[in-house]
Amino acid sequence: MAKQYDILFRLIMLGDSGVGKTCMLRRFTESEFDPSHISTIGVDFKMKTVEIDGIKVRVQIWDTAGQERYQTITKQYYRRAQGIIFVYDITSESSFQHIAKWASDVDENALDKVQTILVGNKSDEEPRRKVTKDQGSKLAETYGMEFFESSASTNSNISESFIRVTELVLQAHKRDVDMLFGSLDDYLDKAAQEEENRSQENDGGARRTCTC
Numbered sequence: 001m002a003k004q005y006d007i008l009f010r011l012i013m014l015g016d017s018g019v020g021k022t023c024m025l026r027r028f029t030e031s032e033f034d035p036s037h038i039s040t041i042g043v044d045f046k047m048k049t050v051e052i053d054g055i056k057v058r059v060q061i062w063d064t065a066g067q068e069r070y071q072t073i074t075k076q077y078y079r080r081a082q083g084i085i086f087v088y089d090i091t092s093e094s095s096f097q098h099i100a101k102w103a104s105d106v107d108e109n110a111l112d113k114v115q116t117i118l119v120g121n122k123s124d125e126e127p128r129r130k131v132t133k134d135q136g137s138k139l140a141e142t143y144g145m146e147f148f149e150s151s152a153s154t155n156s157n158i159s160e161s162f163i164r165v166t167e168l169v170l171q172a173h174k175r176d177v178d179m180l181f182g183s184l185d186d187y188l189d190k191a192a193q194e195e196e197n198r199s200q201e202n203d204g205g206a207r208r209t210c211t212c
């Protein structure tokens with residue numbers, strides 16, 4: 001059977017227990033909202049295919065447990081993610097403060113090239129708001145991330161957040177994607193050129209230090 005997508009990326013959702021990670025994911029992948037809170041145990045995942053600039057991207061989205069006791073397990077998934085969605089709840093100041101902890105865990109465990117965004121969920125809960133939009137946006141700026149406020153309940157900014165992080169991942173891996181879509185000739189020419197460069201370097205005895 002023909003492949004239904006062109007490229008696969010892994011995204012991971014991180015944030016305190018109860019901020020709405022599972023609800024956001026269900027809203028995005030199944031267009032559903034379930035108001036009950038059944039804490040995720042360890043890690044769960046869902047898939048969805050989105051089309052960006054004519055490229056069919058299959059996203060595998062890992063929904064992690066926010067509870068502290070599962071963090072040894074969840075950290076093992078960080079290195080395999082190309083994109084991360086940090087989530088806090090706009091009605092919970094502590095979930096917002098803990099973003100610093102989630103971000104530092106990612107610094108220690110994730111890939112250098114990983115793309116991140118910050119999402120303040122439950123924007124429908126305006127009367128119970130504890131974290132202003134400005135605070136969210138400033139924190140995101142500090143970490144060099146893009147920022148969204150979303151609501152899984154009213155379906156506000158849910159697909160926008162998931163699609164944006166996928167676009168960022170796609171841009172960050174543009175070279176691989178171009179290679180995938182370039183003609184075989186281009187690919188072979190490039191491989192031959194690289195091979196030639198390598199053999200010239202070896203012949204000259206020159207050694208280069210990779211700074212990547």
Ligand SMILES: Nc1nc2c(ncn2[C@@H]2O[C@H](COP(=O)(O)OP(=O)(O)OP(=O)(O)O)[C@@H](O)[C@H]2O)c(=O)[nH]1
Nearest residue numbers: 017018019020021022023035039040066151152153
């Ligand atoms: N008002 C409102 N409630 C929400 C929203 N998203 C989630 N909730 C509620 O918040 C609670 C927790 O949602 P979950 O999605 O289970 O939270 P989680 O972050 O996955 O929690 P863990 O699995 O324990 O890490 C549930 O009772 C949801 O109904 C939202 O956008 N608005």
